[in-house]
Amino acid sequence: MIFDLKATFTFSNDISLIKNEIESSISDFNTVLFEKDKSLKIKIKNVKNNILNLEISSEGSFRPHNALLQMKNILSKELGKKHHLGIRDIKIENYTIDFELEKEPLKKINIPYANVDINEKQARIILKEIDEEFLRRNYIDRMISLVKEKVENQYYEGKEEFWNLIWKSEEKKHIWSKDPTEEMAKLGWLKQGPTKGKWFYRPQAAAILKTMEIIAIEEVLKPLGFEEIIESNIVPFEVWLKTGHLEGMPGEIYYVTEPVTRDIEKWERFIDLTKITREVPYDVLQKNVSHPTAGICYAQCPLIYWSFKGKTISEKSLPVLVYDKTAVSGRYESGGRHGIERVDEFHRIEPVYIGTKEQLSDLRDKMIERYKHVFNDIFELEWRMAWVTPWYMQQAGKIGDKGTQDTGTIDFEAYMPYRGLLFLFLQWFQELMHLIFHVSLGFHRVLMDFI
């Protein structure tokens, strides 16, 4: 990587008479910097009146903008003490970062705050007219990563998931091949709505769902030692910023906004208009609610991770085995909704575990045994099991071959007679249990961000 930064310090008074002193300070600092990164160098381009123009270049790991901020501190301290001079302002006229990509982009890359020029595998980020605050916030490295990630993503777009069969049951004779949603709706067991992708389960359908819940708990979770916890249904953005959900699927979130106030007087106009018009005065409502600050549960694991934040777990209390079945998941599905299989709102049991790699490998094996028991002995399904690296891991470059792969998920897929195809059991089964494994490494990685 090659960094080149052109900056201007504006001092509180004329510095032309102490030019030598400034040169010597910078020269001293260059010596210090040389110890850290041989390629890094601060050059004085011009000194005039109260203006100092600098150029900082580097080819190494020490970033010029960090050098600039440190340089500012040194000059402020030295010149402040001796000459009562302060630095009023820093401006970065130009900051150019050249770096090499692993692959040539397939189409134009854009990122906020900067221009990106890419010639074959040579990328250049050009920032202009940025201020000190911007540098302090340390966006630069994340901008470089974002460019690299966007190129990588272009190669994975539309690619299928890595999929590797682990196990397959025998074929089964299907005793019924109708679409269960349609049939249940006809019988009045189910009613669609009241909003998109949601269902009202009348007693007959509710009984089926709740029986599956009991099977999951009694036949899988309890025998393995899992204990129930209850988490909130509302996940604040701070948590999703850590787990990556907010940047990962912002278009699939049901957002939550809070009233700005509960003061009844502030709501009087809204109430009066609603009573008179029997319609919602959206403009008045909008003034009385905050911008979204949270979302409805997307998956239950983030809040379980959050619950361990700052907690030290002793070796002897491992493995920690917990599950939530209370939070209701909401996912905004634009298309592809189908019956109770692909919905905007579903009920799921999500187990989370913390343990040594050995404990979790052992748990995985036992869990698979329990699943086999449920699918073979209770549901009598035709199903298969596959080792899968989902797209979000592929994007992050976390793909190995069959031998080296130790993160990823195991998908359980069952044959749905009425659809005539193998369908992700995970999806069909989503009303029952979240079957994705947080295998040791994957889980620890997320958790580490919290602690």
Add this chain to the structure above:
Amino acid sequence: MIFDLKATFTFSNDISLIKNEIESSISDFNTVLFEKDKSLKIKIKNVKNNILNLEISSEGSFRPHNALLQMKNILSKELGKKHHLGIRDIKIENYTIDFELEKEPLKKINIPYANVDINEKQARIILKEIDEEFLRRNYIDRMISLVKEKVENQYYEGKEEFWNLIWKSEEKKHIWSKDPTEEMAKLGWLKQGPTKGKWFYRPQAAAILKTMEIIAIEEVLKPLGFEEIIESNIVPFEVWLKTGHLEGMPGEIYYVTEPVTRDIEKWERFIDLTKITREVPYDVLQKNVSHPTAGICYAQCPLIYWSFKGKTISEKSLPVLVYDKTAVSGRYESGGRHGIERVDEFHRIEPVYIGTKEQLSDLRDKMIERYKHVFNDIFELEWRMAWVTPWYMQQAGKIGDKGTQDTGTIDFEAYMPYRGLLFLFLQWFQELMHLIFHVSLGFHRVLMDFI
């Protein structure tokens, strides 16, 4: 009530030559109106060029604005056919409604769209410069009701609930008097958060809550024949407009907003900024989400009522006895949060029933027996039972004395040793079961709005 409306019709052409014809049409219509309401009269005030000024007054039930709209239809039809004249525009310069209040207001009353003058018990609503659309929407009667309601509310503000003891248990010796939330938090059984008034129940606290759930179901609901249903956690405004929640407690709702799109390109800037800054770009988010269209479950009954919308229930399938325990209730509490007793999010079992008045009276008695059994034999509580008319029924004027009262709720109150006072068991118990009775009449009233 005295209504006085001054309106202007603007015709597509000069009408001065057909003044007589218009007079005769209006006179005929007056005769028709006289049959409906003797006090109603349309008077021509002026005819000039293409302008017709009218005044309509009434003291009865037939509203002048409805007469005006009918008058418009008649004139349009008659003059259109004969003279190819149309009515381009209706303007209401002034609409005054005088009516008497039951009580003199304690302070100034304001409502949208109109001025309200009140002199002792004499109220006057004055509307100026309103258009045809406004009249069509039939806001007038709701505006009159709103004025009356606001005066009534002034008398109930700060008033206590109607409260009448029904039954009282013996005093009990308390074996423990600490604050359960504090103690559980100290032991690590509970963790506050992640957002205001929410809790994370670790296995020990979850086990207590879930045990109470089992008791409620096995000891109260199942023995009485209730069946479980599963409803959505998200309630659209349309439903709350019918149940009155939207006008009743808009400041206590957790609102839900949807993404405007799931299209990943439309979210690119949001994603990029989130990745670079590790902060939420609220301005970009705001553009990508809709205004609120729904809220998180406030109580479970509205969606159960909704589920019966348009459904005919045969006499022989009564009583219908259902409950939901899946939706998680959210209520924005500005102050007064305390531990797990007064929270923003709670779990509740809400039973709803439809039946004849006799069936429901019988059910109420049996339910009280089951509650007694739970509180006396299982929890061994010191508690009491009171007949209560909550404020929202008081406001609506639904208060009777002990003898005539047949809507309202029965509250179950238990002594909380650590608080040193009788505390609403309903509140303390809110994590377990919604104990308010939807007594026959109250329930049917709400349901009727839906069907």
